[in-house]
Amino acid sequence: MSKINRKFFFDTVRLTLFDGSLRKAQVQGLTGLLDYWEQHHAAKDDRWLAYVLATAHHEVDRKMQPIKEYGSDSYFFRMYDIDGDRPKVAKRLGNLAKGDGVKFHGRGFVQITGRYNYADWENRLGTDLTSSRAKADKVMNHSRATEIIFEGMILGTFTGKKLSDYFVNVKQDWEGARKVVNGTDKQALIASYAKRYYAAISYTTA
Numbered sequence: 001m002s003k004i005n006r007k008f009f010f011d012t013v014r015l016t017l018f019d020g021s022l023r024k025a026q027v028q029g030l031t032g033l034l035d036y037w038e039q040h041h042a043a044k045d046d047r048w049l050a051y052v053l054a055t056a057h058h059e060v061d062r063k064m065q066p067i068k069e070y071g072s073d074s075y076f077f078r079m080y081d082i083d084g085d086r087p088k089v090a091k092r093l094g095n096l097a098k099g100d101g102v103k104f105h106g107r108g109f110v111q112i113t114g115r116y117n118y119a120d121w122e123n124r125l126g127t128d129l130t131s132s133r134a135k136a137d138k139v140m141n142h143s144r145a146t147e148i149i150f151e152g153m154i155l156g157t158f159t160g161k162k163l164s165d166y167f168v169n170v171k172q173d174w175e176g177a178r179k180v181v182n183g184t185d186k187q188a189l190i191a192s193y194a195k196r197y198y199a200a201i202s203y204t205t206a
Contacts, residue, residue, distance in 0.1 A: 002203040004034055012200035017057065017193060029056075029064030029142070033109075036146045041154070046201050047167040047194075051177050052153055054194035056109040058186060066145035069106030069113070076105040080113065094119065103133045108145035110152060110181060120157060121148055153180050 013030070014022050022030075033056065037049050060067045069076075077083075081101025082090040093114025095101050106113040112121065118136055122129040125144060129135050139145055156162030158181050166177035174191035178184055 003038060005202045005204040006031075006034070008202050009034070009200045013197065016196045016200070018062065026062070026064040032142055032146055033064075033150075036143075036150055041150065044154075045163075045167050047172060047198060048154065048163040050198035050201060051163060051167070051174070051180075051190075051194045052150055053197040054190050055153065055181055056149060057193050057197075058190050059111050059181075060109060066108045066140045066142060068140065069111055071105070073102045076102045080105060093117070103136055104130075107136065108139045109149040110145075110158065112139060112148060112152075112158075117158070121152075124151070124157075156180065159183075 010022065010027065010030070014020060018026065030053070033053060034049075037052075041048070056064065071079075078085045079101065080086070080090055080093060080095050081098065082095055083098050084090060084101055090096070090101060093100075093104070094116030095104060095114055097115075100115050104113060104115050104118050112118065115130065118129045118139070121139065125147070127138060127144075129138055139148060152158050153163050156165070159179060161179045163177065163180060166173040166180070174194055175184075175187040177194070178187035178190055
């Protein structure tokens with residue numbers, strides 16, 4: 001069975017995406033993402049893998065580990081709570097109870113946000129993510145965060161758009177694929193990351 005050539009991959013991304021140097025945590029994070037792909041989706045389109053890696057790269061600020069959204073509790077309250085500054089946004093996210101904005105701020109590789117998303121992944125993962133802030137923090141676990149970013153982007157759980165809408169057969173839309181997660185936000189930048197990750201993917205039978 002062919003496997004991703006890890007030496008070529010890391011040598012390439014170190015130079016093209018990480019300014020010539022990778023920290024241990026970045027290597028570990030990337031390794032976990034590659035492992036999940038090989039274990040669950042190895043026969044699928046490599047461009048999907050490249051775009052998932054690029055999305056994680058952007059969303060976690062190159063740390064390649066799950067992170068919490070930058071900001072204070074007061075910021076999360078203003079941005080996402082039903083009693084905050086954007087009640088329409090809060091309602092769209094399912095944050096209908098006071099405190100939901102803080103409880104369900106962005107976490108993970110893809111920064112899932114809002115009660116609706118947490119409840120959806122609670123059901124998919126079969127684990128409590130909504131009863132308390134501590135339970136919501138479980139999406140920070142590397143294996144859970146990895147499953148969420150891959151399956152969410154492949155199935156289209158975040159926005160209704162999925163990777164196969166943008167990469168299938170000869171079709172490839174590196175910028176449009178941003179709609180899988182977040183509209184057109186930074187679409188050109190993330191496309192540039194994805195193309196560099198794609199160039200780093202090769203295979204070995206060793």
